[in-house]
Amino acid sequence: MPASGYLVEEITGGVYWITDGGYQCAFVVCADGVVAIDAPPCLGGLVTSAIRDVTAKPITHVIYSHFHGDHIGAVDQFPDDAVRIAQQQTHEKLAEFADPARRPPDITFEDSMRLEVGGQVLEMHYRGDNHAAGNSFIFLPQRKVLMLVDVIYPGWVPFTNIAQSKNIPGFMAHHDYALEFDFETMITGHLTRLGTREDVLVQREYMHDIREAAQHALEITAEKRDLARNQVGTEHIYLYFRTIYEAAAAEAAKPVIEKWVGRLGGVEMLGVNHTLTMYHSLRLDENAQPPVVFFPPADSCNHNT
Numbered sequence: 001m002p003a004s005g006y007l008v009e010e011i012t013g014g015v016y017w018i019t020d021g022g023y024q025c026a027f028v029v030c031a032d033g034v035v036a037i038d039a040p041p042c043l044g045g046l047v048t049s050a051i052r053d054v055t056a057k058p059i060t061h062v063i064y065s066h067f068h069g070d071h072i073g074a075v076d077q078f079p080d081d082a083v084r085i086a087q088q089q090t091h092e093k094l095a096e097f098a099d100p101a102r103r104p105p106d107i108t109f110e111d112s113m114r115l116e117v118g119g120q121v122l123e124m125h126y127r128g129d130n131h132a133a134g135n136s137f138i139f140l141p142q143r144k145v146l147m148l149v150d151v152i153y154p155g156w157v158p159f160t161n162i163a164q165s166k167n168i169p170g171f172m173a174h175h176d177y178a179l180e181f182d183f184e185t186m187i188t189g190h191l192t193r194l195g196t197r198e199d200v201l202v203q204r205e206y207m208h209d210i211r212e213a214a215q216h217a218l219e220i221t222a223e224k225r226d227l228a229r230n231q232v233g234t235e236h237i238y239l240y241f242r243t244i245y246e247a248a249a250a251e252a253a254k255p256v257i258e259k260w261v262g263r264l265g266g267v268e269m270l271g272v273n274h275t276l277t278m279y280h281s282l283r284l285d286e287n288a289q290p291p292v293v294f295f296p297p298a299d300s301c302n303h304n305t
């Protein structure tokens with residue numbers, strides 16, 4: 001990381017990414033102006049500094065990947081007359097929050113939008129709820145660059161609770177949706193490098209392993225009731241349930257962690273968490289109920305007496 005605190009680098013054809021090593025945002029240089037995409041508060045005004053390292057052209061458009069403050073909380077550094085663009089649900093959220101740092105977009109789209117400006121083409125596509133409502137693809141077909149924030153984590157497993165996703169089935173589907181685009185380079189919003197198609201394929205495989213592990217955890221849930229009753233009793237019902245769920249997830253996640261250690265960073269820390277998050281998605285989103293009577297008869301678990 002340069003002493004300036006940020007790295008700015010051209011990917012190809014006037015498309016740049018900016019990073020501080022933890023967050024990523026982007027901008028596109030057009031014939032007469034600049035299209036900025038996101039501005040994380042951790043970079044703050046350095047986003048404008050990075051753009052000014054490259055060009056003196058005015059910032060004419062600002063695209064929001066999604067409504068989360070950690071990615072767009074510093075967009076107020078851009079000129080007031082720059083046109084803000086985002087998905088309709090991003091508008092709804094931002095209108096509701098009324099945060100002066102995150103002005104609602106001026107132009108919205110529901111499914112997709114094409115922006116042609118100064119020789120550059122930017123397509124926005126929304127394929128439904130995923131990490132967050134409104135979180136959209138930003139695609140530059142001429143450059144084969146795809147931006148999708150908070151879904152793909154190059155070299156690492158997704159962040160905790162499956163990237164804090166509000167919709168796990170949608171998060172899973174977005175691996176396949178991403179691969180439908182003809183892209184070579186991906187801007188993912190986090191971590192230290194750009195992504196590739198291979199990164200999407202690798203994470204897709206990991207997430208399907210997690211889904212299988214969660215399915216297995218559902219199947220062994222009943223076996224964990226005695227263990228939980230002996231360890232923590234049934235008086236504190238939340239503690240009892242938590243102990244059952246965590247024991248099932250920990251056992252089911254073991255082979256996934258063994259397979260992925262050394263391939264994806266953070267799996268030893270988050271493999272169980274991901275399995276447990278997926279477990280609840282299978283129960284609640286997909287109605288895959290474990291065949292369980294949660295309270296076993298007391299005499300079935302009197303091993304300590």
Ligand SMILES: [Zn+2]
Nearest residue numbers: 066068132150
């Ligand atoms: Zn987010």
